[in-house]
Amino acid sequence: MKILDGKKLSEKIKEEVKKEVEELKKEGIVPGLAVILVGKDPASQTYVRMKKNACEKVGMYSVVHEFPESITETELLSTIEMINKNPNIHGLLIQLPLPKHIDTTKVLEAVAPQKDVDGFHPYNMGRLVEGLDSFAPxxxxxxxxxxxxxxxxxxxxxxxxxxxxxxxxxxxxxxxxxxxxxxxxxxxxxxxxxxxxxxxxxxxxxxxxxxxxxxxxxxxxxxxxxxxxxxxxxxxxxxxxxxxxxxxxxxxxxxxxxxxPMTIAMLLKNTIKAAKLQKENK
Structure with missing residues (x-):
């Protein structure tokens, strides 16, 4: 029996990502990830903190937008639209679950497909099923x-x-x-x-x-x-x-x-991929 060691592999991937970040910085691009966190769920807070720390360790820019559970759907969608338009943010992640009064599907569909580093947008899911290049979860x-x-x-x-x-x-x-x-x-x-x-x-x-x-x-x-x-x-x-x-x-x-550990490593890889694609499409 052999152990599939995700912890060891994730560290290897983070080192590779760190080098890619350094190369992009030479071109004046700092890969950026924005995370939206709604409410005070302890597990969600822990996951978001781990993601932010991972970004900082590889040299990425990371920002967390924290909102109270009482935020309206309209306010949340407005924030997503703002992030979609921000050229310095290459990846946008919505930390799930969201409060019951917010339509999760509507929120995930509001994320620009090219910034959907979680791979949850129907556009990316459809391309994944077709075997085309996409952001996979x-x-x-x-x-x-x-x-x-x-x-x-x-x-x-x-x-x-x-x-x-x-x-x-x-x-x-x-x-x-x-x-x-x-x-x-x-x-x-x-x-x-x-x-x-x-x-x-x-x-x-x-x-x-x-x-x-x-x-x-x-x-x-x-x-x-x-x-x-x-x-x-x-x-x-x-x-x-x-x-x-x-x-x-x-x-x-x-x-x-x-x-x-592989989940966070893949988030970093997807963010790098997003930064490169947005650079090409400028």
Whole structure:
């Protein structure tokens, strides 16, 4: 069994990004990322702080627009429009979830596609499904980068994705299909989850349910990627029973230290990509 070490790979990517930032600065361009944070959700605040710190470490400009939960949708859309027009901001990220009185879809669609470094805009999602160049959501993109780093060829492999969210499951499916994998996608209405996971060469899970995937649900030699983040007895754990599943897997991601660090690394890469594209299109 080998560990797919996202922490180690993310540090390698950050060093590469840092060099690219230095090159862009020589041309007078400082890659800039704006983050919109609404409310005081502790988890969201932590994620935003981590993203800002990561930007600063690689030399990017980063700004966080914080708003109270009472902000109106109109006010939020007005801020997005302002950021869209700002030539010094190359990437715009809306930290989710948003308060219930705000239409999340409407807000995400308001982000300029060329600044959509989270890859959530329908324009980018559509291009992703078609296999065209686009901004892909950072978490599934990070999983693909792990496969690349460890020379895991997905062509022809049977892959089971557990979770069908717009943020992870659906874009994960698109990236895998584009890599010529045969993809089975499961969700809360799937009747016999084990029947799907048992026959898969690769199992990717991200639903937020501790120990959802147990050893009897994977075949010997399977590659297991755990995207889940859960808190159990004060400890961070994934959706996979790591201790027992790792005894059967050929490769497996730990939680923490697997996919999590890759998400932020991919955000940095997407922001660099956005800065370069906007430079070309000036």
């Amino acid at each position: 950072c978490t599934p993109l990070g999983v693909m980068e792990l496969f690349k780093e460890y020379n895991i060829d997905l062509k022809g492999k049977d892959v089971c994705v557990v979770g069908a969210s717009n943020i992870v499951g659906k874009p994960m499916w698109a990236l895998l299909v584009n890599a010529w994998a045969t993809v089975d996608i499961c969700h809360i209405e799937t009747r016999d989850l084990a029947a799907h996971t048992k026959r898969a060469d690769v199992v990717i899970v991200g639903v937020g349910k501790p120990d959802l995937i147990t050893a009897d649900m994977v075949k010997d030699g399977a590659i297991v990627v755990d995207i889940g983040i859960n808190k159990v007895d004060g400890k961070i754990v994934g959706d996979v029973d790591f201790e027992n599943v790792s005894k059967k897997a050929s490769y497996i991601t730990p939680v923490p230290g697997g996919v999590g």
